[in-house]
Amino acid sequence: MLGEFDIATEVTRIDAGRFAAQIASGWDIAGNANGGYLIALAGRAMAEATGRPPLSVTAHYLAPGKVGSCEVIVDVLRTGRRTSTATARLISQGREVIAVIGTFGDQGEQGISVIDARPPVLPAIENCIRTKPPAAVGTGFGDRIDVRVRPRDATFRDGTGSGRAEVAGWFAFSDGQSVDAIGLLQVADAFVPVVFQRQEFPIAWAPTLELTVHIRGLPAAGPLRCVFRSRFMQTGMFEEDGEVWDSAGVLVAQSRQLALIPRI
Amino acid sequence: MLGEFDIATEVTRIDAGRFAAQIASGWDIAGNANGGYLIALAGRAMAEATGRPPLSVTAHYLAPGKVGSCEVIVDVLRTGRRTSTATARLISQGREVIAVIGTFGDQGEQGISVIDARPPVLPAIENCIRTKPPAAVGTGFGDRIDVRVRPRDATFRDGTGSGRAEVAGWFAFSDGQSVDAIGLLQVADAFVPVVFQRQEFPIAWAPTLELTVHIRGLPAAGPLRCVFRSRFMQTGMFEEDGEVWDSAGVLVAQSRQLALIPRI
DSSP: OOOHHHHHTOEEEEETTEEEEEEOTTSEETTEEOHHHHHHHHHHHHHHHHTSOEEEEEEEEOSOOBSEEEEEEEEEEEEOSSEEEEEEEEEETTEEEEEEEEEEEOOOOOOOOEEOOOOOOOOOGGGSEEOOOOTTTBSSHHHHEEEEEOGGGGGGGGTOOOSSSEEEEEEEETTOOOOOHHHHHHHTTOSOOGGGGSTTSOSSOOOEEEEEEEEOSOOOSSOEEEEEEOOEEETTEEEEEEEEEOTTSOEEEEEEEEEEOOOO | OOOHHHHHTOEEEEETTEEEEEEOTTSEETTEEOHHHHHHHHHHHHHHHHTSOEEEEEEEEOSOOBSEEEEEEEEEEEEOSSEEEEEEEEEETTEEEEEEEEEEEOOOOOOOOEEOOOOOOOOOGGGSEEOOOOTTTBSSHHHHEEEEEOGGGGGGGGTOOOSSSEEEEEEEETTOOOOOHHHHHHHTTOSOOGGGGSTTSOSSOOOEEEEEEEEOSOOOSSOEEEEEEOOEEETTEEEEEEEEEOTTSOEEEEEEEEEEOOOO
16 A cells, blocks of 8 residues: 555656656645655665665755656666665756765675664653644645654744754654655655754755765664754754664664755 | 875866776775775866865765776766756776765855864874784875874774774875865775774775765865764664864864675
8 A cells, every 4th residue: 555655756667767757746845845755756766777775875956846747867877786876867847956876775684783872762752743844835745744853852943942953853654654765765854954953043944965865774663763963064054964763773774964054 | 286195086188078087006905996085086077077176975886996097977967156066987997986976166154153073082193003904905005195093993903992983093195295175085985994993893894885975174284183983883784974173173074984894
């Protein structure tokens, strides 16, 4: 049974390296598709072209993705025993929206694990706060994803902010669809920008230049524990580092993006 | 005056998007070019093609880079007011060695800075230990770069290891050439793999799947303070996160790679 996210990221192969798709309504903010949605859409075409799930995917954001038809041009550069590497270009209305490179393959065998970190400590979901884009710019993205953050990480909404460039909370698809490796690409850019929590910066669009997601595991069923942080806000840019943990306490994705600090 | 690194990463434009270059002897380990050297070589061609220095560059490693002539094919996807985005493919002896995507542009204006980190605390350079590949596989890479690590981070050499997947130390080019934005790409993959410090894993090649470097500033003169860490060694893979700080205490680069845990 396909969920809303699966349907919104469907791709149809036209020929060996070309896929037709739709930038779906309802996954945009003020008409521009969310960045996590776009990398997931391209990632799905790349996964189909390589026959493998994503391991490490990087997107560079070139132009806003407007709702409507698009094409994903995939070039498989190498097919190895364990992994394949491909590039993709998502083109819509004659403009290149994102350019992507990724290596695809299954997770390795379990082997020896050494983990030097813990999942974020979060209040129960019912004690967290659902953040959505304001109704004025909302077109349903905040309804399709169910993001609930720690109360202190939602204080940007009343003009205060926690003073820490960190946002932690729960992620699930609203329709209950489980999150697979393609879904993790969406999770990596679904939360509010962490700089909103620092009063030094205005609450406005924080354009992503580049987003890299490492898929480190396949999520167990249940909502995901996520945390995003920035430590270096300088020369008009900031990095945002994300960790996504599943209900079994396993880190299933790491992300980092380089974005522009919002300006009025 | 060109330094050894500038000379070793020279590229010659053949036509709009094609550059001739050499994978130089002396920047390899056992005949295979170092990964930081390769991303720097491709990055230089991309910087020439766009006319801008690197901001965020990602390489995927497809095949070992053997010493000898090569070509870098650069495709400039977008040229904007502040930034340009390009892809590159480094091809040698008929094989694609690395595939690269990057956004290029100047650092933004200083603006408001919020920094939530400090440079690594390091002993004086003369109290650190110069690590080089063993003579059996050495071809001079360890002579061209001057990497000196904290004593506890060199303990892998006597079979113990610190028990922490972390290596910190100083970086300089041996000939005293200053490190520019292209040089920072080299710095991001110049230290020993951090997993060598954990006895759970053998001391052997740790192949990089993907390396992303964010250039966050232009280094002041003097040796660079660097730290590399991994927190998640699982399913045969590990991430390695790097920070590079200049002598003025400014973070000038962040890096992350996804690599395979060494096997015997």
